[in-house]
C-alpha cells in the first residue's frame with residue numbers, strides 16, 4: 375500500500391521516534407512532522423524515559439521472543455547500544471514455590487530463549503542454583519527456581535531516546551515541533567468513513583496531514599476513544615542511593631525479575647539502584663470530552679497520566695517487603711526518589727499498531743503495555759510495515775485493531791495483560807495518595 379506524502383506523527387516516545395526514523399528512511403520524499411507536547415525530547419514524564427529498561431527476548435509468546443532477539447542484535451552490534459546505552463548483564467527470571475502461573479511463564483519463556491540463545495540460557499531448578507548466580511541476594515530470597523539468560527541486558531532509556539532524537543536531527547528530514555495536540559480533525563464525507571485530516575493544537579491552530587499517526591502512549595485515550603481497548607495505569611518505581619562499594623558489588627549482576635510479585639531490580643549505575651513493580655497499577659479516572667468527529671459535549675471517564683506524583687505508601691511498603699527478601703541490607707535505606715510511570719495497558723498486553731477501524735487516515739502506534747521499550751531499534755520498521763499492509767501475519771494478528779466494540783465505562787474494565795501482573799487490581803491513585811497523606815499526618819500527631 376502506497377503511503378501519502380504528508381505524514382504527521384504525534385508523540386516523541388519510542389513509538390513516535392522509531393516510526394519517524396523508519397519512515398524517513400523508507401519514504402525519503404514524504405513530508406514528515408513529529409509533534410511532542412513536552413518542551414524537550416527526551417520527555418522526563420514519558421514512559422520511554424528512565425534510568426534503565428530491561429532488554430530481553432524472554433517471552434512466553436514466541437512472536438515477541440523473535441522480535442526481542444532482532445532488537446537485541448541491534449542493541450548489541452549497532453550504534454544503538456554504544457556509549458553505555460546497552461549493557462548485557464543477563465536476566466534472571468525467578469518464580470516462588472506458590473505461583474504456578476509464574477512458573478509456567480518461565481517454562482515457556484525458557485523454551486523460547488533456549489532456541490535463540492542456546493547455552494547462554496541456563497535452567498536453575500532450585501533456590502541454591504539461583505543464589506549461585508546472584509550471591510549478594512541473601513538466603514531470604516523467596517524463590518523455588520528459575521533460569522538465567524546471559525544474552526539479555528538493559529538499556530539507558532533516557533540516553534537512547536536522546537540518541538534517536540539526535541539521529542533525526544542529524545538527518546534533518548523530519549520536522550520536530552513542540553505543541554500539545556488538542557484533538558484530531560476529521561473530514562466527514564457522505565457514505566464514507568470519516569477521514570483524519572490533521573490535528574488542532576491547544577493554541578487553536580491546525581496542522582494538516584494526509585496521515586495522522588498517534589504515538590501518544592498513555593495519553594492516547596484523550597485523543598481517541600480507547601474504552602475497552604487500552605487504559606493508562608500508573609506503575610511504581612523507587613531509586614536508592616548506594617555507596618561506591620555497593621555499586622561495584624551489584625553492577626555486574628543479572629537483572630532479577632519475579633513475575634509472581636512483579637518486582638524487578640536492574641543493576642545500578644552511577645550509585646543509583648532502581649526497584650520497580652510490574653503490576654495492575656494505579657488508575658487515574660478523569661472526565662474528558664468523548665473524542666470523535668464531532669464535539670457533541672458528551673463526556674467519558676478514562677484513566678489518564680498524572681505527572682510528578684510520588685509513589686503512594688502502599689507501593690513504598692511493597693518495595694520494602696521485596697527488599698527485605700531480595701537485598702535486606704537496603705530495607706531501611708530511604709528512597710532518594712520515587713516516580714509513577716504510566717503504562718498503556720491493553721487487554722492481553724499486545725501493542726496497537728494499526729489503522730483505526732472507524733476512520734481513514736488515522737493510525738495508532740501505542741499500547742506498549744509495560745514492555746515496548748526494548749523494541750526501540752526495530753519497532754519503527756514494524757509500524758511502517760503495518761502502514762504499508764506488509765506486517766508479518768504473526769504480529770498483525772496480535773496488533774491489528776479490526777473491529778469497533780461498543781465503548782463501555784473504561785474504568786470498570788480490568789485488563790490481565792500477558793498474565794505477568796501483580797498487586798491489587800482496583801487501585802485508584804488519588805485514593806492511595808490520600809491514604810498516604812493520612813498515614814503521614816497520623817505518624818506526626
Ligand SMILES: Cc1cc2nc3c(=O)[nH]c(=O)nc-3n(C[C@H](O)[C@H](O)[C@H](O)COP(=O)(O)OP(=O)(O)OC[C@H]3O[C@@H](n4cnc5c(N)ncnc54)[C@H](O)[C@@H]3O)c2cc1C
Nearest residue numbers: 385387388389411421422428555591715742744746747748
Ligand atoms: C515503570 C515502567 C517500567 C518499564 N519497564 C520496561 C522494561 O524494562 N522493558 C521494556 O521493554 N519496556 C518497559 N516499559 C514499557 C516501555 O517503557 C513503554 O511501553 C514505552 O516506552 C512506551 O512508549 P510510547 O512511545 O508509547 O510512550 P511515551 O514514551 O510516553 O511517549 C508518548 C509521548 O507522546 C506525547 N504526547 C502525548 N499526548 C500528546 C499530545 N496530545 N500532543 C503532543 N504530544 C503528546 C507525550 O508527551 C510523550 O512524550 C516500562 C514502562 C514503565 C512505565
